Amino acid sequence: MPADALAPLQWFFACPQFIEPLLADELTRYGAESVKIGHAGVQATGDLRFGYRAMLWSRLASRATLQLAHGFGKDQAELQTLIDSIDWQQHLRPEGTLKVRFFGLNDDIRNTQFGAQWVKDQIGDQFRSQHGIRPSVSNSPDLVVVVNLHKGNASIGIELNLHSLHQRGYRDVDTHAPMRENLAAAVLIRAGWLDMLVSDAATVALLDPLCGAGTFLIEGALMALDIAPGLLREHTVAERWLGHEPTVWGELYAEAEQRRNAGLANAERFEFWGNDSNPAAVMAARADWRSIDLPAARWTQCDLKAMPAPTLAAAGLVISSPPFSEDTNVVALRPVYDALGQWMASMPDTYRGALFVENEAPLALTNLFYSKEYRFLNSETESKLYTFDKLVQKERPTAWIADDLANRLNKNLRKLKSFIKQGHTDAYRVYDMDIPEYAIAVDRYADWLHVQEYAPPKTIDEKAAEQRLQQALLTLPEALGVDPKKIVLKQRRQQKGKSQYQKQGRAEQSLIVTEHGARFKVNLSDYLDTGLFLDHRPMRYWLQQHSKGKKVLNLFCYTGTASVHAAIGGANRVDSVDMSATYLEWAKDNFELNGLQHDPYRRYRFIQANVLDWLYDCDEYYDLIFLDPPTFSNSKRMQDTFDVQRDHIALINDAMRVLSPDGTLIFSNNFRKFKLDAEVESQYAVQDYRKQSLPLDFERDPKIHGCWLIRHK
Incomplete structure (x- = not known):
């Protein structure tokens, strides 16, 4: 590297994405002869004095790389030619230390860690062939080499900032701050x-x-x-680089100190x-x-x-x-x-x-x-x-309370008035996209609201959809008399496979709701579902009324709410089967909430198993079976996928095999396009129970689920 600090050099200054134009303007003020805006950075031409000034004064750059070579790099051979074209002895002592930062891949190098090691070895071989020794690797090196590969091209440079330029020195590098x-x-x-x-x-x-x-x-x-950020750092420039010009750096540093003193004055x-x-x-x-x-x-x-x-x-x-x-x-x-x-x-x-x-x-x-x-x-x-430009508020503030939504909520509450007054439950649906512009479902759980947002159609502007959602969230507390802090919002998406059992947060916040004399734990924030499917309320109560003295099986039991109703109804035996250990523990909690935890006669069993396999091997008979399978499942504990439309005949047949001659199978699912196969109706006595299974608060959505009572002929 020539000692002439005026020799033109090629630089690349990295920065956060979208501020590249600002960095280009800044570098131009610092003396760059030409600049070219790139992705998350700016290329510039300027002498060493310019580079030092930029590292000392830049408020926008993250890193400064002096470019040494640029050419082909689609494989190791081309990249080695590029590495060998650089006289590394101008930059690093044979006994010095270095570190390689490697970005991108080519035909031969498919791992950046391997790429960094390989480049280090090529540089080391150049030193060993001439001096018999090679530089060593260090986390605090004399020189940082940067290699970038992109679409068959390669650039090699050395990073001359000793620490990241976004660091000013007034904050510990390990301290988390909202922005750099x-x-x-x-x-x-x-x-x-x-x-x-x-x-x-x-x-x-x-x-x-x-x-x-x-x-x-x-x-x-x-x-x-007028304080240069570089004055605040203990070290800014790589002073152990052999091309370092301490005189030039000292002059610029002294100038920056003078400007700081003038600024403070x-x-x-x-x-x-x-x-x-x-x-x-x-x-x-x-x-x-x-x-x-x-x-x-x-x-x-x-x-x-x-x-x-x-x-x-x-x-x-x-x-x-x-x-x-x-x-x-x-x-x-x-x-x-x-x-x-x-x-x-x-x-x-x-x-x-x-x-x-x-x-x-x-x-x-x-x-x-x-x-x-x-x-x-x-x-x-x-x-x-x-x-x-002007700090002026609107004379007519945006109407954040949506009158049309509030009116619809009040209308729905009037319709549910007698239902609510009966006090059978404090968990029910109050709104389900009744007005298309407000694409949400709103469920009340005691004194909380659970709000699920439907994904808006692609034809709806995102900003408009977001504003509608905000209006809805501001309207709900006033219309329903709920504390604004007791509203939980979740985006509603179709769930498949393993995601149905994944937690959504870490709040671990649960509350207790009641339903026909039963108490249930629900969690509004941590999971995709709350632990209680509100639309199945009539069928859970049906189980409670028909379980006395009977042996009940709950398949895909989820949190065991149907099992609790059966137990409260006087069932002699209740078996709950599910693959999820999390939900089985939840089911046990629900039993405990209802005073059913003491079971010396093993009347209540919780079985963790692949329902399909367990049912196939089952050799017991049951008087009542509640079967509400998922639409689709590919859980890691299952070897094959399950599709309710494709596989429901085999599933129902397996369930009917263990159903007693006078027993009843309750079969339901929430796949809106589901059609019960004619083979099932020809083989068994099937009663369409969809209308009777629909609670008052879900009458506006008759396709929320399907339900059939199936018996032996």
Whole structure:
């Protein structure tokens, strides 16, 4: 590597996706002769001085790679030719250390770990052939070699940033923060913060009312005070690289220190205010602020509704990232977004705003008019920045309470009034996509609501569908008199195979509901289903009424609710069979809830088995059999798949084989297109029980399940 720091070099600067244009502009300001925007990065031409300046000052880059060679790399032979074209002795001592970062695959290299080892060996062989020794591998190397393969081409370079450039030094590298520092800097730039800094305003304020870790405020202060991020790191550039020019680096570093001193001398022009309701967050943000000797800032810890008025600077930017989680429904978020919108709208006319949120966040709840939106990727999360040139709320706020939905809910409740008043159950359906625009099913479980969202048709705009869902979630508490915090939302999808038994969360939150004298544990948040199929309520009660003195078999028993009804009805024996250990334990809990746990005579058995195999081998007889199989199953404990339409004849025949001569098989399933084969009707006495099995709260959906009573002729 020539010592001439003015020689043109090829660089690649990596960055988060979607901020490449901002990085290109930044590198141009630092002296890049030409730039080319790529995927998650920018290529640039510039001398070593430019590269050092970019590593010292860049607020947007993640890594800086000096490109050494580019050419063909479709196999090992072509890649070796490219590696051998580089004189590695210009970059690394024979006794030095190196590390290889390898990306992509080719015809011969099908594993990146192998690729990194192979490249290291090729470089080592070059040293060994000339010096008899080779560099060793280290996690703290003198040189990091980067190899990229893509569509038969290869590029080889060396990474000259000693640590990731997004790290500024004010936060421990192991500390988790909602966003990286360079992403926060990009958001601030898109929000217009740099433009405000060069404006004629005598004083400029940066405010974050939900500051969390304080990243926006710290990055904004570094920009305002002209502090290079590289000054905050203990080490920025790879000084053990043989091409390193300490004189050039020292000059640039001294210049950056002078600019920092000048920026700090002008600190009185700026005001910084961070607030959060979480005292730990405020404490951590203040500690990071102080750790890099920034001027005094204003820190408060309070709820948005209790926020004091800001000091009135001549101009200001309110920027924040309001909370959002897929596990938190819009009802719980509304107070935060509403208060945030009101507080932002109270700012002076010279203030601007910006909100950084995940794509699904209910920004409309702020009732603010946004000016522009920008796309970002925060780690793996699609996010957007909304900017507000004027912090003005709508004179007529969006009507978030949907009158048509509220009216339909009230109509449904009037129809169910006598049913509810009878008190037979406190778990029932109150709404099931009665209005197509509100594509949800709503079930009440005691004082909770379980809301399932149907996937909207492809013809429906996603934003419109999301807004409708948010309106529904805001309407339900008022129309049904439910605490907004007691609403659980799940997206409803057709489930097949193993996914039917997979947990959906970690809340482990259960509650107790009642049904015809029985008590059941339901879980609204952790599983695809709640543990209680509400539409089978009449058939469970039928079992309770017809089980006295009988031997009952519950196949695919799920959480054993039908078994509990049979036991309460006085069955002499109840066998519950299912493949899931989780659901069998749940079934045992339901028995215990109903005082049925003490069973010295083994009247109640819980059998974990493949139902199809167990039934085929069964040599006992039963008076009542409840058979409600899944539509489809390919559980890992089953060797073959099960399809209810294809396999129901064989399944019913096996069940009828163990049914006593005077017994009854209750056969049901929820496959909407299911048709009972004529062979079954010709062989057995079949009573269509679909109408009688449909509860009042499901009458609007007669295809929710099919049900037949089957007996021997």
